[in-house]
Each structure stands twice: as structure tokens, then as C-alpha cells.
Amino acid sequence: SFYFTDVSLKPGGLIGLKPGENLYTTGIDNFKNQGDVGRTTNGKKDWFRFLQETERNYWIEMRDYIRNTLGAHSLIFGTIIGCSTPNVQSVFDAIDTHAYWQHPEFPGTPWSGTDWYVRNLPMVNNQSGSTVAGLGMKAVLGKPHLVTEYNHPHPYSYEAESMYFLSTYASLQDFDAVFEFDYNGSDTWNTQKIDGYFSVNQNPVKMASMISAALAFHRGDIAPATGTVVIPIGWETEINELLSTWAWWLVDGSKVGENPKTSLIHKVRIAVEGQSVPPGSIAPGTTNVSGNIMTSDTGEIVWDLSNSSAGYVKVDTPKTKFLYGFINGRTHYLSGVTITPGSTLMNGFSSIAVTALDGTSIAAAQKILITALGTQYNTGAQFYQYPNTPITFPPPMGINLTLRDQWGTSPTNVEGIPATIILPCVYTDTSVWALDTLGARKTGVPVSNNGDFASFTIDPTYQTVWYEVAVNHPEYTPTSTATNTPYYTPTRTPTVTNTATPVNAVLVDNCENIGTTQNLWGGWWYTYADGDPAPNSTITGSKQTPGGPLTTAGKYRATGNKVDGGWAGIGTNLSGTGNEVDLTGFEGIAMYIKGDGTPVDIAIVTGNFSDIPAYNHWQYTVQTTAEWTFVAIPFSLFTIPYGEYRPFDLTRAEDIQWKITENGVFDIEIDDVSFYYPGFTQTATFTPTNTTTYTPTLTHTFSQTSSQTNTMTPTHTNSSTQTSTPTSTSTNTYTNIPTSTHTNSATIILTGSFTFSPTFTNTMTPPETGTMTKTMTSTNTQTYTNTPTLTPSNTVTNTITQTQSNTRTKTPTGTATFTFTQTATSSQQVTLTPTNTILVTSTQTPEI
Template sequence: MQGGNTFPFGFGWDSAPEGIADFRFLLHAPAGARGAVRVGRDGHYYTGSRRIRFWGVNFTAGANFPPKSDAPKVAERLARAGVNCVRFHHMDADWAQPSLIDYSGGTSRTLNPEALDRFDYLFAELKKRGIYGNINLLVNRRFFSKDGLPEAIDSVRDVKDQHGIGFFYEPLMVLQQEYARQLLTHRNPYTGLTYAEDPALAMVEINNENGCLQSWFLGVYDRMPELFQQALQRQWNEWLRRRYSTTARLREAWGEIDQPLGTSLLRNADFTRGGAEWVLEQHGSARAEAVYQEGAVQIRITQASDQDWHVQFHQPNLQVERGALYTIRFEARADAERPLRVSIGMAHAPWQTLGVEETVSLTPEWRTYEVVGFVSQDDTNARLLFSGLGKQTGAVWLRGIRLQRGGTVRYLPEGEALAEGRVPILYRRQWARYPERAQKDWLRFLWETEQHYWQRMYRFLKEELKVKGVVFGTIIRCSTPNLMAELDAVDTHAYWQHPEFPNQAWSATDWYVRNLPMVNTGGGTLTGLAVSRVVGRPFNVTEYNHPAPNQYCAEAIPMLTALASLQDWDALFLYTYSHSADLKAERITGMFDINQHPVMWGLMRAGAALFLRGDVARARRWTAAELNADDEIDHLRTSWAWGLVSGEHAGLDGRWAFRHRIGIVRRREDTPPNALPPDKVALNPERYESDTGEVVWTGFSQQRGVFVVRSPVSKVAVGFLKGRSYELGDRFQLRCVEAPLDGFAAFVLTALEHGTRWRCLITTVSYAENTGWNLRELGEGRITVGNQWGDAPTRIAVPTLELSVPFPAQKVACWALDSNGKRRQRIAAVSTGRNTARLRLEPAHRTMWYELILG
């Protein structure tokens, strides 16, 4: 699936555009000249007395260690694109080529001197040009028993699991501190400063996308070796003794339940009427059939899919009550060992689980299973659900199914369990079995354990290592707003249509993205970002992308930066510039790498101006909702691993971010003056317009979304523009004559001067591709290139646009530019009136950049 009307256009890895495309004016050099980055009283970043925002990129793995001959060219390329910060990510990975850690001796406690020297030189070259740094301390480091840890650590193969254990296991915390000391107190010979004392180090992140609570939700603590479970159990029992003193008081607080079982709530449970009352669902490419015989059902999965929920067997129209105990009993077997997920959930949108859920392991022999749990809310159309069958072909048999109210809950061991430290940890896989009071205690224990970790690491970095820059922990949703707001700043990540891997994680061949435009959603990833912001703390988005080969990625940068400016956020980082130190491929090299992606890299300057200059005025009013620590912990009972707690739990609607500034407050008294209560926000569901009038988003409900910015110095139209005209403010008007992808295009006019004389960079594009890549459709909006990414050069498709300007034709000068910003072709303006003219921007110009001078 190769695009038709494309032409070669790319940005050289060492290109340093001049003239109108040189955006170094947005940076102050050297980085740190005004002093260290700090948090002001207004909750924003400052250097000295001046506010600063950060528009950045990630350098991932080997990209952090380019050859010294390349580092100055890379730094210059970034500076001229308006980038003023680099996030150094995955430096510690054992798969990075090279890695900052020398893993050759089977340990992770020694830095790689060659990689460190390359990093030092890169950092110095960035600093010279006004580009700050953000060092990530723990991302993908692998720990070993040779590090001085128990041999049990070697059986924990997933590094994220190892890092999760580190939230409560002292020896792992000590190793993290050792690495931080080695790196941050190392003196960079090219700057003469340690990283801790260098004001060009704007930020230090403690632990990427991880948390104690998240690790438990992911089942890490269920499956970790017994030695670590014992360590966690000791801390759990110590916490309970401080809270309850004696086993008797603990038993009284939690209670133990032994309720008689009621009659079964199911209809046709013995299948005497075949499949009556039961539903077999198939989704995606999954195919299955149900055969009823001899009081049992055989579910045959004849074709697997990429999602386990794509085959489900359930009975709907059941009535359940909040807080009531229910027991599910059944017999089951399978033709081969496989998991089966059993739950009580909604038989209607949004299809959520109602508290009771457990995964059991089936074998070829008949076995009896029992799942006991408390229902989380009333529902008159609930369902008993057997799922998790979609990713594996084969057969599963069920019989003797019963759903009864009542059951037995025994949690505490006999005797003086608390005094003897025998109260077991709570397992994620058995969550519904535990009474509400036990659940709340366990979550508070994990919350406080995680709090201790963040506070300890923060104090170590700020007080012992004397880090001058800001320090923050991880992202909201992997941790919680209240925990993160106790540090210097709050962070989050988002990806529109992240790659999916149906069979093997991070397979280079078996993956896809959904080729969908966010502009048609009325929210997308942007609303999720907005509800993660905490009032009074700088707000960062340190990873963002619309990964390749999504053909609509031209919407990413204009929409993100416009919203961030409207919301008055503080730092944005695209993920990622590159994963490799070899930057010379001159083609799109992967799902996330933007350094050779002409759409993403070509729009970097427009994004820099929109965000760093604050081209979109911040919204005039706030709306805020209170989410204190107690409420946060309570919401965790019905949360999940990658979406712990956000402003949504407090009543914030992310769509409001396109009207007013929105955020969480931890105390009611922190609410901004004159903030609108959530129940007073008025937002037209068909048309979002900011209270400044500069940002408008329409057409998404008809799947013809258009996002427009009409600020004095940045004018944006992105979406399905074809066939319509758009007022961009100041008497600028845009009309889209033709565009690929059913009329999709992005247009940004960035004014470097404006008023009586305008000097502007215009960026306009629809999509990009590599020459000869094997882009193919998989159905249901899914596309992939597998590992067939094609060759150089990259190619782009652009729309045909007519831009009307408020100047007579004789005062209009326009040139098509090459990828180095050099004028290549003069574009004539056509007079349309005494003081108006029109320009036609079209594929024949073979560019995505234009220089426009008015007056």
C-alpha cells in the first residue's frame, strides 16, 4: 500500500536550516546561564526570575551516546528546530548499544567509561546551544545476584518486575542510590561541573513508568519469589501492628463472613435447553462455536485473535447488589493447559467488571473451581462471564455452573497471626475475596510504602547529592496525583494508537497500529493528559507520539502544543528522537523515531513557537476538582494498573480542557480564585471553543474533525479540511482545495514578525512514507509494515491550499523552501481586492515549507 501522489522530501541527519527555518531565537544559550531550574510560587518553572517552558525530545538507549564527531551536528540540528531540552532515556538498558552500564561482568554496578565520555560530550554540546537535560535514573536496568542481591533476583526476568520489588526491598533501593551517586556526582570534563551542580540539568526523574501500587495491580507481588513476598509480608504485619496492636482488634475490624448459600441465580445452568439464556460472543478475527451435550457446553475456538476477550461466554440479565458476597462454582477442563477468566460484570456499556474477577488455570482433567467475591455496585443487568479465550485455539468444557449469593470468607490465620507476623499479603488475583476494610488497609499500606520510597529517593537526591534541578518521580496513572505532587513536578505520558503486539511483546514483525485520526474523536489522548494535572505543580508530558505508520500523525504536534499552551503546561517531550547512535538512515526507522520522519520533524518548529512562546493565550478561567489522599486511596479499590487515579475520579471531564484550564486540587483551599465548579462548566458537545476564542474544534461527531487555532502569531488548521474555508484571525483565511486521505491535512502559519510587516514560516503536509515500505491493511483500521520499513528517501504528500492574506498582492512575497530552509521557487500572489491577495500552495511546489513576507 504505497501512496500515489507523493514526492521525495526529507531532513538530513546533520542539516542545519538557515533563514526563516532557524528557530534558535527561542533558546537562551548556554543552558543554565540564568541559574538552575526551579519551581516558582505559581507552580511553574523558572530560571532566575524568568519563566521557562521546555519543548523537548527523548534520546533513547544508544542515541544518548553518539560518536563525538556527530554530537555537535546533532545538537545544532536540535537547536535550529527550537528544541530546548533532551530527556535521556533508557541509558541503563542492557539491550542499549552502547549502555551507560557495563554489563560485561554480569553485574550492573559499573558505568561504561566510553559511553559515559560520549554522553559527557553530547551534554556539553547541547548545553552550549541552550538545550537543557533531563536524566532518567531507573528505566531498564537489569539487576543480578552478582550485584550483591539474593539469587532469587535472577529468576525475576522482567526488569519492570525487579523495579517493582525495589519499592519495598531495601537492597534494591541502595543500588539505585549508588547508581545515582555515580552518575550525578561524576564531573563532566567538558563542562567542568558535576551533573548534580550543573544548572543545565533541568530535571531528574527517579523511576520511569512504575510504582508500588502499579506493581501490585500488575500481579508482580503475586508472582515474585517467596523471599521477596516474605519481606513484604514482614512490612505489612508491622504496619498492621501499628494500626491495630492485636490480632483480636484486627479480626474485629475486618470481620469474617460465613453466609449460607442462596439458590442459584442462573437460568438453564444445566444446558437442558441448549444455549438458551447463554451468549457466545466473537470479536475481531476470532472464531468459536458452542456445542451443548450431556449437561455441559464445549466451547471450540477455531481461530484465534490478538485479544483474549475476543471470545466470551456469558449469561446476562442478572441482578446483583453492591457489597453483597457471591460464590461462583463450576467444573471445567480444556484440551490443553490454559487460563480462564471468571467474573461478574456489566452486560452493558461500559462493560466494566463489578468487583468479582479471578483467573483460574484449566487442565485436561475435570476440576471443580470456586470464585468468591464482593460485588462493587448495584446492577440490574449484570452477567456471569467466562472470558480470556480469544488468543488461543482449542476447546474448553464447562458444566455444573452455579452463581449464588453468600459464601465463606476466611482471611486471617488461626491464633495470634498478627503478633507472629503471619498475616499474609493480599494477592491481586484474589482481590474480590477480601472484605472492603481489608482492601482499604492493604491499599493504604502500599500507598504509604510507595510514599516512603519517593520521599527517600527525593531527599537523597536533593539533600545528599545536592541536585540543583527539579526532581520528580514517575507518571500519573502509574502512580497517583497526591504522591507525585509531594515532589517538585507532575508528569504523564500518552500515545495515540500505540503499537499493539498480538502474540509476542515488541515483536519486530507481528504488530500493528490503528490508522485512525484523533481529530475525529473529540478528545483522544489529550483529554487523558489534561485530567492528570495537579494545580500548583509544574505539569510535564515527557513522552508523546502518534506512532508510525499512522498516516494522520500531522495532527499530533499542532494539537498537543496548542492545548498545552491553552492549559499553561510546562514541558512537552516527543518520544523519541532516535533509539540509535546511528542517525544516518535518512528514512523513517521505526514506530517512534521522529528524527527522520518528515511530518514530525517538519512540524517541530511550529510546535516550538506554539508552546515556548505561548502563542495560544492561556484559558481565562479554571475549573478544578478536589482529590485528597483519602479519596485517592478509596478510588484505588476499583482501579487498574495503567490508570490508577486521575482527575476523572474527582469529577473532571477532560473535554473541558478545550474550554478552560483544568486540574486537580489536593485541598479545597488550593482551588484557584474564581474557578468554576465542575457542575457549572458549559461545553457544547458538538463544538469545543476555548474561553479565549483562539481554539476551536468541530466536526468530530460527523467524523470530519477540524481543529483550528486563530492566535495573533500562530494560525493552525488540521483535520479533514477539504472543501471548506477557515477563518484564522487577523483576516487570514484558508481554503482546502484538495488533500489526500479523504481530505486530511495540516497547516500552520508561524509568524516570526507580525504587525505592519509579517515574516512567517508556513508548514503544510498530509502524510509521509518511506520509499518501498510494505504498508498493508489488516482490517478494522489496523495497518503495519512489519519489519519491511523500506528505503530512503522519505516521501510526503501535501494538500492543495489557497491562503488569503490581508495585504495587496504587490506586498506579498512567498517562496517554496527546501529542507534546509533555502528559497527554491517564488510563488506568485493573485490580487483579490485592494488590500487582499491569495496564494496557492500545492504539490507541484514539492515542499512542506514556505516563507511568507507581507508588507
């Protein structure tokens, strides 16, 4: 038996066409999945098949017109997957996609300025529904993949996750280009506040995260997944799936049954009509996505959602460490880097990135960027729970959040993030600075010892979102091996010969000419400051004695006081006539520098910057110390600190400048400034040959002190001759061959000098004893100077004393007593000129 109740009637599905529809005259209405008279399944399929073919033909015609008629050579792509299908868009060179997390919604009037909201739900708490999981479902096998629009729009409280999510999973999926939408949607470039949902250019959190996120993506720091899930989707599959899709959410891998979380583990690709599944591919539906911790098959990425309301992502690679989400309350270990975040305004939510700016890993880097980000708001912004309930900042998680039209004013307030960070660097060789809004150093951060590693704590008191870490790696200093094999005989005649090798650097000035401010290139030394009226910084400078460790007769010294808001610095022209100079043949600049701890920006002034402010030149920051320090800076390390970008045009060099960066009294000394060449290989060799003849009974005492400084590879041979001859003949030879080997990446300027000062004393005694005594003391000094890259000096000093006596008995025909003293000095000095320059890098003496 069957029973029915509440039976009603309504119009049913339609077989064939609606009344009035005619393919050839009136046309056929759109087949809608909702809100229209029902069509049969086969009727809908015919309709979608017609749309597919029509759209595909349109795209092919437009593609061919752009390429063949217009002659375009660029990659061509159409619309995004979601508004079209993979098979239709596969006719193009590349596949495009867009994604927004919590796009603004407008319940009433579209794009109303007052009636809108964003859902304040952190994406880090939603794996399967995340943008990055969805993007992974749309890539087509064998096609470059683009994401030309991406954003987590303001005033969403968790914007700090945005760029790191995109960088992390675009890298895992091996996408080819990603774009944050948009940089700026208007011509307002200096509002100094967040002025829209999407604009990045005035958004501090997004701009600050851009550097570390972009580096990780561009350098390939985060490895692509090792396994690929390939999902076959042909034309008929797309047509079948279009029956249950809707606008913006057309067919992709998830619509045919693949769990989006698969793309958090493996690469995912769609094989369209005509494509074969490559051997070794992972079959759809076989990836284990159970549980709440998704680990990439590379092991570098872990998305931990074991606490459903406090997820976080950890990225651990040699050059990049990302940690974002609800990361407080625990210590995170990332292959040598330890991060212990503190409490934050959004219940422990923050994003911390550790990025090596050079080297092959964090442990090997000399420059490291720390970025620490939280939430933000404009001054005076009024937050509401939609539609109009005022709330205080910070807004709670989960609400529909709006500012209505009360976005606030400048400046934007950004949360400072507390954390303790331990890096795999020797703490005594590590310095940390808080950076200002333009990325320049402003405040030092104390570094402490934690198991011989560098530990430091960042916190809101530094009022910054990023920090610079500078690491001096002493293990990278050139290693010197010196061998000295002495052979002594009672007699000695030294011979010295000097041979100079080709120069590897050009000296700008050794500051030896105290009577003028002109340098060796004909240019002039000068100082500059903001002057009077306020802020009225002061500076004076001149060549003074004594000089640096190489050329001790002179240096350039400047003293003064830089006040807040002012500027001061030192400069020297590269031409006496004001002409531009081509430096493209050189690899970098080198010099000795000392000071009172003031950081100095060493800048190359070029002609293409003549119409914009001086602070924008290409430059490199050097930290001065109380001791003379040799620095050799490749031009490749120079950067523009801020302001308008212009190329580093070394064909138009005008001046070198030393810019004082910190307020207060300063005292800076500079010597032996030079430009050095690339690609040198040099070796230093020294050979003295010594012979002395003598007779009667004699005692010989010899004392030698040798010093050698090198970091090298030129060849230098020294010899000089000095002979002392009493009466009878005996010949002995002394050979001393110090050998020093260095491998380094900088250039060399070699200065050689040799001084020999022997003193002889001979005494003849009466015939019955027949004893003659001869004493000789000599001092040998050889100095080689080379330029390593940023390496401290090594010095070893040896003193060898050798005493040897020979006694002979003879009977002279008379008695004679005499004393004779002889002093001989031989010296040879290489003179430096701008075209034949010798540079110094470290001081070193050989081990005997």
C-alpha cells in the first residue's frame, strides 16, 4: 500500500524548445541551471557543447589574430579557469587563474562605499577551502601557470598570511608567475595610509612581506613537489560537470572528485583532451588527505591544523624559513633556526620570515632579513560588526567586518611582533639592526650567546617590522700556509732582486700628499652637510698624519656632528675636470677605514642621478670600528636604499661619497682608496740568496726577523747583494723560501719593500792564539699586501737566531789587533700610481 499527502502540481521539465524559440529566426534562450523552466539533461548538454565550441572558436580566432596578424611574440593567454574551462583555455600558451580570500561582499548595491563587509576568518584555519588548495586544482599539464590576481583584502585582520601563502604553495605547485592585485588602482601615490581593499602600495604589511615572499619564489628556495597527481578531463567530462557548476566556479580538478587538500601535498595537473597521462603520475583519489596536518611530499612545508582554531604553516628550506599563523606559545625548530614567538593582538597570530640575502643557506649567509608582521589599521579607522555595530580594535575572529566609509587617516599603525630567534651563527660574529620604514639601519639589537649561537629578541619597542642580520664568517678568511727553511753558515752575503707583477687595482688616493686636497686621479676631496639654518649638521675634513697600516704618511680624516633630520658626509671627485668616469672594468671598491662605530654608507655617485636627491645613490653600508679595517666591496652588493629607482650606470661615475648615517658626533678616517679588477689569480714568492767569505779563526752570530703580509696570488722575487771579505775564502749559502698560498675573491695591490742592515765586527788577536771573531746582525723585512674580500688580518711574526762558530789556529808573522765595523743598507720600494697600483688587504707573517 502507498499513502500520499500534500500533493501539488507545478510546471514540469521541457522536452524540445520553448514556445517561440527558433534556431533560425527568433533564437534560443539561455539554458539556465536555476530560475528557469527545466530543460532535459541531454538538452543542457547540447547547450553547453554549443557554448564550448563557440567559445573555443572565438579564442582561437583571437589568438591567431594577435600572433599572426599583429605579429606578437609574447605568451598569449585568455581568461581564467573558473570563468572558462581547462579544455577551452588549453588552446593558449599559458593558463591563468585568480583567487581572493574573503573578497568584499556587497549585500545591497554592488561596490557600495558603505554597505559591504569582509569575513574575518583566517585562511590558515581552512585547508580544503583555501585559495591555494583551489588554485592547485586548475593547472593544465604542460602549460605555464599564472595567478594574475591574488589578495586577502583589507580590513581583514590576517593580511600578514597573504603573500607567504601565495609564495609557499605557488612554489610547491611549480607555478610560473604570480601577481598581487593590485599595486594601486588609482593615481593617489602618497596617501600614506591604506586606502582600499586591494591596493598594496600603501599597505605596510603586504609591502614588507613582498621581499621575503618574492625571493623565495624567484630563487626557487621552496622546492616543487616531487610527485604529480594527473586528472584526465576531456571535452565530454567538462560538459557533464557543467550541469552542476556556476559562474566563477566552472570545471576543475575538484569538480571531478579530487580533494583540494591534495595540492597541499603534491603537484596537481589536468590532462585535457588529447593529452596522455605521463608514466609515474599519481592516480587521482589515491592521496591520503585524512587528518589535519598536511606535509608536502618534499618535507619542506607543514600546514598544521591539529588545533582547528589555531592553525599555522611552517616552511623550512636552506635559504628561507617561513612561520605564519597562530604560532605563539611554543618554540619552533627549523633546521638550525629556532623561533619562539610571543603574544600578539590577534590571539598569537603573526608571520615571521627569515631570509638569506646571500650565500647558499642561512648558516652561510652574511646578510639575513628578518620580517615580523601582525595586524594593522589606519589612524582613526572605525571598525564595525556588519552592518553598523561599532567595535574596538582589534576586531574578533569570525565576524562580518566593515569600516563602512570610515577608513581613517595617515599614518597606518602596524603591530610589532615579539619573538626570540636563534640563528646558526657565531654570536660574536653576528650583529642585528632594527630597520626604519625605508629599510635603513636605525637601532642595534643586542645579540647574546646561546650554545655559541647568536640569540636575540625582537619586540614592539623597536617600532619596526623588519631587521637586518650581518654575519662575519671568519672561516671564510683566506688561509695562509708559510714555509721557511733556513740554512745558516758562518758566512753570509745576501742578494735581493725585486720584480713587480701586473697591477690588479688602481689607487684613487693614498692620502700621502698632505699639502693638497687633490687625489691621484686629479679630483678633489670635500665634505658636505645640511648647513645653517637648522638642522645645522657640521663637518670638517683634511688629509692628516699618521696614515693607515699600509701607507702611514697620510690619511683623510673628517669629524663633526650630524643632527636629527640633517645630513653630513665626505666625498672625492673621480675627475679634476668634472667629467664622468667609466668604472665598468672594475669589480669593486676597496679601502682602509676606521671610526667611532658610526655606520657609513659608501656610495658611487653617477650622472644618471643628477636630477634627484643625493640619498638615492647606489651604496653599501660599512660599520666602522676603532681599528683600521680593510674592506673590499663588489659593486654587485651595492643597492638603492629608497626613492626612485635608476640603474647603477658605472659608465657615468662622478664621485665616491661616505655618508654619515647616525645622529651624533662622529670621527671617520679613510686611507688607500682604490678600485679593483675582477678575475685575478696570484701567488707570492720570495727568494734571498746569501754568500759570505772569510778567514782566520772566527765566530759568527746571525739574527733575523722576518715579517710577511699576504692574501695573495701575484709573484714577487726579491734579491740584493752584500759581501764582506776578510782574508781567506770559504763559501756558504743561506736560502729562505717563505711560501704563502691564498684563495680569495678580491683583488690585490702589492707593495714590496726590502731593507738589509748588516753590522760586522772583526777582532784579530796575537799570533799565539790566532783568533778572529766576526759578529753580523741583519734584519730582513718583506711586506706583501693583497686585497681579500671582507677578511680580517692574520699576523704571525717569527724571529730566528742562529749562532755558529768556526775556530782555526794559525801563526801570523806579526801581531795585529783591529776592529772594523761595516754597515750596509739596501732598499727597494714599489711606488704606487693610479695606473700601476698596489693594494693591501691583510697583515701576515710566515710560520717558521
